Amino acid sequence: MCTGKCSKFIGISLFPFSIICIIANILLLFPGFGVEAIQDAGSRMTPEVLYLGGIIGGGFLVLIPAIHILATGQRKNCCNNRCGMFLSIIFAAIGLVGAVYALTVSAFGMVYGPVCEFRNSTGALVWGQIFKDNIKNFSNESYLFNKDLWQLCEKPDNVAVFNISLFSIVLTASAIEIILCVVQVVNGLAGCLCGTCQKK
Template structure:
């Protein structure tokens, strides 16, 4: 596969991953599908949600590079050595964004959601992150679903956060891989070309 075709595949692969990160981050703002949690600056939202790892890091910082990277696989102004050099720079931006998204989503999974806890007497307690001390225990809350009922409000917020943060983490890891591939591919494209001239000559003949 020539470097131009590889860029096209990488660019097309990044687009749905970026959209996945954006959608997941936006959904994380509405636990229990309720808009009340975004009021007052989102003080009732999990801190990792407000870091916008999926929206900014895995989303916008990937979406823009993906458009250019995909364009280098076509004939035209981007399908040349200069376009390939620019694709390296865009891929580096994508790498930074995906690393940020991985870090934020990992934090969201490790420390768990912000929620109103259920006290031992059955009453509602204060808003906190009840799983932040799990690193001191033998087993993380992620593998001990019986502890998820500790969070009473928003209902089902632990499962909600785990699923969406896991999706952002998986998507951003794939973005990290694809952007790394494009850095190498762009380097070869700068040195060897994109095969666009060969394709054009073959079409004309």
């Protein structure tokens, strides 16, 4: 495949995944589809959500490079040359950093679990990350693999499922973004050395 066409394909492919990351992270700001966590000045918000891995990392840090990478793939465009391909390597690297950030934050968000209301050892209702406090290792004892533990979170409703689902979406989308950005780095290098096939 021509390096220019490959850039166009990668640029177009990055758009939906960055939008998915942004939407999933925005939804995470409303645990259980409620607004109580936001209204409470964010003190009941899962910290990993506030790191905005999906919005900043997998979202805008990928979306902006996607625009340049797409422009690199256009035939009649000032970016469709060796210099444009070189710049696409830099933009792909920025996108790669953003996607890695999103993947890392979402992985920690899944492993540590949501902030929720639960009963402590004395039976009193408290807010915190019960699964993070009780974490030992990523094994069958983790709440991710034991649905019975999800009921420990009393409020917001079904917050464990909500947290796992949306962080999984961000994690998957950012993993695909990483692959696409790495491919574009290789493609951009090939475009720098061999040209963009713009005369074909």
